Ligand SMILES: Nc1ncnc2c1ncn2[C@@H]1O[C@H](COP(=O)(O)OP(=O)(O)O)[C@@H](O)[C@H]1O
C-alpha cells in the first residue's frame with residue numbers, strides 16, 4: 001500500500017476571498033493617534049450593527065500592540081468595556097476556526113512594528129490626529145504601506161482616513177484637517193475621509209455610550225460591506 005500525503009484542496013484554504021470573517025486593521029505608525037480607542041469603539045458599534053449578543057460574539061478584538069497591550073490591559077481591569085457581541089481574542093494570531101465571527105478588528109502598535117502588524121488584514125483604517133506631527137506621520141505611513149503592503153498583506157484595501165480627537169475650536173486642527181482632506185483626495189485611488197471624531201472627555205474615559213464615533217462607524221460599515 002502506498003501512503004500519500006493529502007494536499008488540501010483549494011476550497012479548504014481560507015483565502016481572503018473565501019473566508020467569511022473580515023479583518024479590519026486600525027493602523028498608524030504614530031503613538032497616541034487614537035488607534036486603541038478607535039479599535040474599541042468601532043468593534044463595539046459593528047457588533048451592534050451585526051446583531052451580536054453575549055452568547056453570540058460576532059466581532060473579535062485582536063491586540064497586536066505587544067509592547068503596551070494597552071487595550072487588553074484596559075479590558076482586563078474593566079470587563080464592562082466588552083459589550084455584547086464583542087470578544088477579546090487571545091494572542092496575536094487570527095482565530096482559525098471561529099465560525100461565528102464576522103469581523104476581527106486589529107489594534108496595531110506604533111513605530112517599527114506598525115507595518116508588520118497588518119499581516120492578514122483585508123481592510124485598513126488610519127486614524128489621524130490633525131496636528132503637524134499627525135500629518136507628517138500620516139504621509140510617512142501611507143508611503144510605507146504603498147512600498148510594503150505587497151509583502152505584508154497583498155489583498156489589503158486602504159479603506160479610509162479617520163480624523164480623531166479633533167478639537168473643533170482649534171484653528172490648527174481645522175487647518176490640518178483641510179491638509180488631510182487634500183492628501184486623501186490626491187491619493188491613488190482617492191481615499192474617503194470619515195466624519196471626524198471630536199475630542200471628548202467621555203471618549204478619553206472610554207465611555208462607550210458617547211456618540212463621538214457613531215457617524216464614522218456607520219460610514220465605515222457601508223464602505224467595508226460587512
Ligand atoms: N476623541 C477623543 N477624545 C478625547 N481623548 C481621546 C480621543 N481619542 C483618543 N483620546 C485619548 O488620546 C490618548 C491616545 O489614544 P490611544 O487610543 O491610546 O492612541 P494609540 O493607541 O494610537 O496610542 C488616550 O489617552 C485616549 O484616551
Ligand SMILES: [Mg+2]
Nearest residue numbers: 035036065070
Ligand atoms: Mg494603542
